[in-house]
Amino acid sequence: MFQRKISILLTCILTLSCLAAGCGNSSQSAGQSSDGENPASSAAGVSDEKNGSGEIITLTFFDKNTGDTFDNPVAQAITEKTGIKIEVQQPTGNPEEKLNLMLASGDLPDIVLMDRRSDIVNKYIAAGALVPLNDLIDQYGPDIREMYGDILNKSRYEDGKNYYLNNWYGLDPDPDRAICIRMDVLKELGYGDKAEKGDFFTQEEFRDILTRFRDTYSDGDGQSAIPLSSNADYMPAVISTFKAMYGMKNYYEKDGKLYFDVRDPAYLEMVKYMNGLYRDGLLDKEWAVNKEQIFTQKAGSGRVAATIGLSTDGNKLLREENGEDTDAQFYMFKVVADGTAPDETTFSPRSSLGWDAIGITVKNEHPVETIQFMNFLASEEGQYLLMWGIEGKDWDMENGKHVPRPETLQGFKDDWNAFTKETGIRKWTWFIKNGYGSDGTPYDLATKYERDAISTHALTSMADSTWDTAPYDYIGPAAGTPEALSEQKIKDIIDTAFTNMVYAESEEKVVSLYEGMIQEIDANQASAIEAIYTEKYRKQMELWK
Missing domain, CATH: 3.40.190.10 (Periplasmic binding protein-like II)
Structure with missing residues (x-):
């Protein structure tokens, strides 16, 4: 088994840790008050x-x-x-x-x-x-x-x-999303001090971790290592996690106006980075089609070094195989893109x-x-x-x-x-x-009330990454309108293009597909939808004042 093989170097254990969430007052007790009166x-x-x-x-x-x-x-x-x-x-x-x-x-x-x-x-x-x-x-x-x-x-x-x-x-206040990396892998590859402190990793450090894992570990049974995997059943969260590396939010905001996020210059850089991981064999070939069960099986197999998207069932499989060794689990980390400060990352979108x-x-x-x-x-x-x-x-x-x-x-x-x-x-x-x-x-x-080692660590590693999505609530076209239909078509175009860009055979092809996507959404009245976003956002901010 792969798991047995790599344990020679690192106690191969993969644990996807998911912080339970609740994706959401006079301080007398719930019984009689202290003086016996009904409060x-x-x-x-x-x-x-x-x-x-x-x-x-x-x-x-x-x-x-x-x-x-x-x-x-x-x-x-x-x-x-x-x-x-x-x-x-x-x-x-x-x-x-x-x-x-x-x-x-x-x-x-x-x-x-x-x-x-x-x-x-x-x-x-x-x-x-x-x-x-x-x-x-x-x-x-x-x-x-x-x-x-x-x-x-x-x-x-x-x-x-x-x-x-x-x-x-x-x-x-709890972290919502992150890139999860096995602590034992980080220690084996020389990143232990940073990992234990909950420090962030640069995008190049992250690539180095994935590359060395790919090159170091092989499986005698014919199954190759998977440096980075994801759960396609939660694709919006996968995309959001990569966007978070660049500090991107729901919309691209410029000069007081809102635009589709794909117009953010960081979006193309993000897709190029993902595509580079894919072409170099660092991103799971099945990243866009892994269903929950398959993702869980991979997460619990010991073949994966890092994940986007968390799995409590994956944790369970690892614990059953490896016991409660806390190093042999996935921990939450910020991976920060070049030009983005750690406190500018947007890993935890929450609505107040x-x-x-x-x-x-x-x-x-x-x-x-x-x-x-x-x-x-x-x-x-x-x-x-x-x-x-x-x-x-x-x-x-x-x-x-x-x-x-x-x-x-x-x-x-x-x-x-x-x-x-x-x-x-x-x-x-x-x-x-x-x-x-x-x-x-x-x-x-x-x-x-009670936190395990992983969720306690995340309070440090993912600090200052929570941000409020509430200003962007209710700013889309009204349901059932022609504009709502146009918006959905545009989102479908973007979703399809995103997958194709990550799978592209070259960076030049990524750029070509990106430019084609922009032309296609413009042809489907993206500017009109963006005008609705901007106007509704402006009115909402005025109402809040």
Whole structure:
């Protein structure tokens, strides 16, 4: 086996490490407060007498992410504190199709959770299906206002009103993407000191690592080394990772105008670099067609030195074969292009506006109680209840800090899905804020409280590479318009050209294909689409002010 052969020189282990993400508040505990009083009235504005009526109010909640019954311990604690019981609705098919059907029929739930990045949100707002939240927040949402801060300003619709609350909002500080290189390979090739410190690698150092790996290691069974591989099922992330080396973002911005990223002079240099890796046998010949399973098998075989795109299953295979040797795994690194400073790289694109939009529909007969319910869950107390569970059962407050019980942490390790379903911890991920509470502990207990060696190292190696994509949200043509069709055609042209350029037989051919791509997108009215980007971007920045 190749793995056995190269272990003579470096303990061949390939581990693709993927930081779990959540690609997204008053600091009382989730149980009784320290003096025994129920804190719900202060955090949520809800009395101990179940919204003043002594009765539980049931609200229907369409959540595209889950259809589980709202009856686990965390759910019961939420109802006890707010007087609200949730009837969760979720389709078995396509959530967006169901959302469109509900909008067309008028058969709306009380609360709706949608993909914030989808045009469905604007459809609901334009149709008058969502209640404006501004007055409700002013009267009943002090914790919402405190926790969300400027996110409320940035989430306003074009009429200046807020129609939803963001979910998984706030800029996630954890690294998102990187070039992953095996630590044992780096040490064997003389890059150990830099690697352990989490220093960046120049593009030439990276090429040297790949070249020496290719030349040093061979397989007695006939399988050659693969210096660099990628997962084609996540091609946008692959392209984004190479763009990040050059500090490129979603669009090319020049003189206050936005253009397709392919017009950035760095784009052609990026493709030339990739093409050079391919022609020199340093990039996997199947980089553009590797599916998840194939990529995982390669990652776990010991044949690969570096990867673009991460695989937890690849890690698992390596651990099964090689144990827990932390050197025999993939670590996250910045590879920095010539002329780009390390802190200018853009490896971790994150939107501070989050993943989901949660709104109150016009069919809701209890908007005040609903915003109070939202206010509690958005509060720091509510966040710890949702993400940590119940004080005295799942966690304790020690010296002013939230401390999870060992069995809680172990429950996620043993069987994540079963544990969340049984306890309710991290099951109802609503109004979630990325980051840390006032005591310095992370809201997302399951993914950020305990870190392994790889994710801890990444906080250093990938520092200053996170950037906010929110300014570029909602600046494309409206769905269903002729301009939207033109935009999609242009993107298809770019995607096809990108693959052809990387596979090109020479650098001259790369340049020729690039020039042909630019001519083709111009012939398909790229300038008109870029004008839409620029105008919408300008209006959005004005609205945010």
